[in-house]
Amino acid sequence: MKPGDEYHCPKCGKNTFLKKEAVMDGWTRKGDVLKCAACGHLAGSLAPEVKGEKADPLKSAAADRFKNLLGADDFEKRPKLNSSESEEHFCKDCLHLIPHPFVNRCVKFGKEVNPMDDCPSFTKKNT
Incomplete structure (x- = not known):
């Protein structure tokens, strides 16, 4: 038996389904038990789930x-991204950004901005 299976409850006499409830x-x-969805009569207990180790996809x-198809031996090495200082002028890293859950504003220009916008007068935050 598992949650969602059809079940004829001996207590209430209805054809219903089983629901899982935590004890x-x-x-x-x-642990977990199975109960009748109509009246809550205990139908049985669930065996605890066995959690195995996750297999490493590599x-x-x-x-x-x-x-072997690609001919590459080093899949564990991560690529390095080389970006210059002039390429990193995003508003999210700018001192003038005021982050807010609803609206991100630029203090310098007084307008709404997207955190990934390029800033023409970028000033790096002190982090």
Whole structure:
């Protein structure tokens, strides 16, 4: 049995479905049980889910075949992005930006700006 399965409840006599509910002991979760959605009658308990280790996608056979196809040996190395100082004039890094959840404003020009806009009079923040 699993949550969402059809269920004929012996207590209320209705054809209904099962819902999953957590069993708590104070603030500690003890497990999960299945209950009738109509009356709440206990139908059974769920086995705890076994969490296995996540497989590393770079260590699989498919990843090895892909590496051989491309002829590259170093998939662990990350590329370096070389950008000059003149390319990093975004409003998000500017001293004049006033960030706000609804409207980002530029103090210098007194207008709404997008954080990824280019600033003509960029002044770097002191971070």
